[in-house]
Amino acid sequence: MPDIMQMGVRQIREGLAEGEFSAREVARAALDAIAERDGSVHAFLEITESQALEAADRVDAAAAQRALDELGPLAGVPVAFKDNMNQEGTHTTCSSRMLESYVSPYTATCVQRAIDAGGIPLGKLNMDEFAFGSSTETSAFGPTRNPWDLERVPGGSSGGSAAAVAAGMACVTLGSDTGGSIRQPASFCGVVGVKPTYGMVSRYGVVAFGSSLDQVGPFARSVEDAAWALQAICGHDPRDCTSQDLDIDFLSAVREGAQSIRGMRVGIVKEFLEAKGLSDEVREKIQEATGKLCDAGAEIVEVQLPHADAAISAYYVLGPCEAFSNLARFDSVRYGLADHGHKDLSGQYEASRAAGFGAEAKRRILLGSYLLSAGVYDTYYYPAQQVRTLITRDYVQAFEKCDAILAPASPRTAFKFGEISDPAQMYLSDIFTVPINIAGNGGMTVPVGLGSQTGLPVGVQIIAPQFKDANMLRVAAALEQAYGTASVAPEFAGEKAGE
Amino acid sequence: MTQHLTEDDVRGMAAYARIGLDDQELAQMTVDLNSIIDTLKPITEFDLEGVEPTFHPIGSLSNVMREDVEQPSFTQDEALANAPRQQDGSFLIPSILGEGGDR
Numbered sequence: 026m027p028d029i030m031q032m033g034v035r036q037i038r039e040g041l042a043e044g045e046f047s048a049r050e051v052a053r054a055a056l057d058a059i060a061e062r063d064g065s066v067h068a069f070l071e072i073t074e075s076q077a078l079e080a081a082d083r084v085d086a087a088a089a090q091r092a093l094d095e096l097g098p099l100a101g102v103p104v105a106f107k108d109n110m111n112q113e114g115t116h117t118t119c120s121s122r123m124l125e126s127y128v129s130p131y132t133a134t135c136v137q138r139a140i141d142a143g144g145i146p147l148g149k150l151n152m153d154e155f156a157f158g159s160s161t162e163t164s165a166f167g168p169t170r171n172p173w174d175l176e177r178v179p180g181g182s183s184g185g186s187a188a189a190v191a192a193g194m195a196c197v198t199l200g201s202d203t204g205g206s207i208r209q210p211a212s213f214c215g216v217v218g219v220k221p222t223y224g225m226v227s228r229y230g231v232v233a234f235g236s237s238l239d240q241v242g243p244f245a246r247s248v249e250d251a252a253w254a255l256q257a258i259c260g261h262d263p264r265d266c267t268s269q270d271l272d273i274d275f276l277s278a279v280r281e282g283a284q285s286i287r288g289m290r291v292g293i294v295k296e297f298l299e300a301k302g303l304s305d306e307v308r309e310k311i312q313e314a315t316g317k318l319c320d321a322g323a324e325i326v327e328v329q330l331p332h333a334d335a336a337i338s339a340y341y342v343l344g345p346c347e348a349f350s351n352l353a354r355f356d357s358v359r360y361g362l363a364d365h366g367h368k369d370l371s372g373q374y375e376a377s378r379a380a381g382f383g384a385e386a387k388r389r390i391l392l393g394s395y396l397l398s399a400g401v402y403d404t405y406y407y408p409a410q411q412v413r414t415l416i417t418r419d420y421v422q423a424f425e426k427c428d429a430i431l432a433p434a435s436p437r438t439a440f441k442f443g444e445i446s447d448p449a450q451m452y453l454s455d456i457f458t459v460p461i462n463i464a465g466n467g468g469m470t471v472p473v474g475l476g477s478q479t480g481l482p483v484g485v486q487i488i489a490p491q492f493k494d495a496n497m498l499r500v501a502a503a504l505e506q507a508y509g510t511a512s513v514a515p516e517f518a519g520e521k522a523g524e
Numbered sequence: 525m526t527q528h529l530t531e532d533d534v535r536g537m538a539a540y541a542r543i544g545l546d547d548q549e550l551a552q553m554t555v556d557l558n559s560i561i562d563t564l565k566p567i568t569e570f571d572l573e574g575v576e577p578t579f580h581p582i583g584s585l586s587n588v589m590r591e592d593v594e595q596p597s598f599t600q601d602e603a604l605a606n607a608p609r610q611q612d613g614s615f616l617i618p619s620i621l622g623e624g625g626d627r
Contacts, residue, residue: 130602223581237580266588338566358615363608370620379544388556394537408567410577417578448556449563465581
């Protein structure tokens with residue numbers, strides 16, 4: 026039997042439909058892969074074996090009645106969730122001591138939809154604490170390692186979600202992206218990662234970081250698998266008033282991919298290619314990918330984003346302010362870590378929050394506290410919201426001239442643990458991704474091979490106009506056709522391949 | 525690097541954010557925050573005369589209402605299940621009136 030853990034969504038479905046294997050066997054293969062591989066990767070914080078087997082039995086029951094299609098787009102697909110997503114009965118720690126013993130009493134809409142669609146839930150995935158970071162090094166429970174080079178970070182904050190897919194421990198995972206937390210780790214781990222337009226996926230039950238910026242999306246090894254996942258998780262949810270009621274056929278967009286790119290206008294941004302800090306190997310890959318899209322029949326146009334420079338500073342004003350507000354809920358009274366050695370409530374608050382939050386979480390909270398204080402508000406916060414208008418306007422104008430934009434995802438390939446210790450320097454990992462959260466557009470990373478200098482995976486980012494996420498999937502499908510589908514990282518693909 | 529904040533300023537913000545910091549953390553936090561705030565300078569340098577702020581990425585959103593009818597929700601036990609301390613079906617906190625008097 027071929028290795029189930031290297032299969033995509035469609036292969037799994039076909040295998041189940043034809044009785045080549047059962048969903049129980051899929052679940053078993055995934056749990057075995059985790060047991061075998063996660064000791065070196067550390068993508069998982071919790072493994073939900075009983076939920077996985079229970080879900081597998083539901084899928085097998087549907088397969089027996091030839092009702093896999095009715096079950097949903099992820100029937101029998103091993104899935105896993107970032108640990109900021111509530112799943113009833115699991116720990117939802119956000120990789121923080123603050124929530125170490127918190128057990129979810131309910132399930133996030135995106136998680137529920139993935140399970141309802143037939144997904145086999147394997148467990149919860151490591152992340153930067155409260156999603157504050159670009160390397161998964163700020164997790165209170167130890168970092169995740171990059172499956173392509175275990176000495177390097179997987180990116181972040183959804184590092185566990187990217188690494189689990191890259192190491193073949195899951196077929197599809199969900200992450201969240203506030204400033205690049207899906208797209209940057211996807212680039213570092215050589216997988217596909219999609220941040221849909223703000224409002225495409227319900228945020229209900231996902232622990233909030235920056236409420237006007239957060240969006241949930243999938244990781245997968247192929248554009249088609251990502252489309253299947255989007256098909257499952259997108260859509261209106263009455264519990265998130267910002268979620269939109271749209272009917273987008275992601276799968277058709279992917280299937281039409283290579284043909285429908287003909288005549289599509291793909292924008293290239295000079296400001297991005299000339300950006301300080303962009304490595305030569307990433308720039309080369311962008312130029313190469315541009316050429317491939319041109320060969321496939323796309324029309325390449327140059328577009329301007331004059332306020333691109335401002336995005337990173339706007340983000341590091343808006344993000345911490347929203348985080349400061351959202352993290353006020355951790356009060357050591359209703360849930361979360363509590364230090365009871367104090368006679369008064371404010372002493373309990375201060376000691377509990379001091380013990381529960383790590384250094385980066387404290388930095389962001391205090392930065393937000395400063396930026397929202399009287400007098401300072403008018404210097405940074407209000408102007409940042411005005412700059413947001415300028416950045417959004419740039420994208421609206423750019424998309425008058427093109428249907429999608431091709432850009433770097435990260436300035437460089439995966440770095441080594443401890444290599445970037447200055448917080449302000451770490452923030453620059455996100456220069457190409459944060460503008461998209463600020464403008465609310467969709468953006469996704471698709472792998473385009475290995476960098477010429479480091480030999481590590483490089484991803485390019487494709488950006489779509491708001492709610493035209495199908496556009497970026499089309500471009501991604503064309504690139505995938507040119508470069509080949511992403512594979513499990515070599516170290517984890519060898520043993521079982523060809524069996 | 526410009527000194528935007530002194531250790532005293534940071535101590536005040538930490539009190540406001542209800543986060544205890546020891547002296548060593550306070551010193552490091554002051555250095556880190558000053559360095560980060562330096563990088564935010566571009567925000568102060570734009571000509572923003574007449575530019576409306578954007579507080580939310582989707583411009584067309586308006587308030588979403590529903591009928592005021594009871595919806596399924598947590599039981600008292602479920603709501604209290606994660607409470608570090610509880611008593612008689614309530615969250616238990618230290619006394620907030622008078623001199624301590626913890627329980």
